Amino acid sequence: DSGVTQTPKHLITATGQRVTLRCSPRSGDLSVYWYQQSLDQGLQFLIQYYNGEERAKGNILERFSAQQFPDLHSELNLSSLELGDSALYFCASSRQVAGYEQYFGPGTRLTVT
Amino acid sequence: DAKTTQPNSMESNEEEPVHLPCNHSTISGTDYIHWYRQLPSQGPEYVIHGLTSNVNNRMASLAIAEDRKSSTLILHRATLRDAAVYYCILRRDQTGANNLFFGTGTRLTVIP
Numbered sequence: 136d137s138g139v140t141q142t143p144k145h146l147i148t149a150t151g152q153r154v155t156l157r158c159s160p161r162s163g164d165l166s167v168y169w170y171q172q173s174l175d176q177g178l179q180f181l182i183q184y185y186n187g188e189e190r191a192k193g194n195i196l197e198r199f200s201a202q203q204f205p206d207l208h209s210e211l212n213l214s215s216l217e218l219g220d221s222a223l224y225f226c227a228s229s230r231q232v233a234g235y236e237q238y239f240g241p242g243t244r245l246t247v248t
Numbered sequence: 249d250a251k252t253t254q255p256n257s258m259e260s261n262e263e264e265p266v267h268l269p270c271n272h273s274t275i276s277g278t279d280y281i282h283w284y285r286q287l288p289s290q291g292p293e294y295v296i297h298g299l300t301s302n303v304n305n306r307m308a309s310l311a312i313a314e315d316r317k318s319s320t321l322i323l324h325r326a327t328l329r330d331a332a333v334y335y336c337i338l339r340r341d342q343t344g345a346n347n348l349f350f351g352t353g354t355r356l357t358v359i360p
Contacts, residue, residue, distance in 0.1 A: 239292045
């Protein structure tokens, strides 16, 4: 158990819809990262937040957005969903902004039908 | 970001050492070498990282070539629980960012 929690575990929704994925980092970790894992693209970094501020952006679509709240939990919002957005979404956390170890949660499996 | 090259798959017998290679010929001086692994149906798990010197921890050892163009993750005694996809990742030490770019990794099969 990494100490990172993600909800929900599974999510099934229709194309065009909007969903919110939630992540609680390990106690004391200030950095939160979001990754997407699909069969054809592998594990891809989406975005990083540190203590409430965006610090790095990867291959995140404009339809996706994220934020980190004062209590350090983070939410990833996915809108106008397409079939290709079906994937596992992982959240990770680390102690510092440039932490050497990232601790990953169990992931949220999103299925878009 | 610099690229890494790993074999797609490897096999090992249980309780034998495993050497997982990684080539990173375009590595720069500030790139750290990280290894993560992903067990079936789980999120990635940190294994080890290093910059220039060899590193040991309770999980594994990391041997880094003198020119830093390659590295090897060493599992001293493979167990069935070590069956996973192992990712070798280069991370540039940039202040304010610590994003990891995963490649395709090596799928390790451990044979009982």
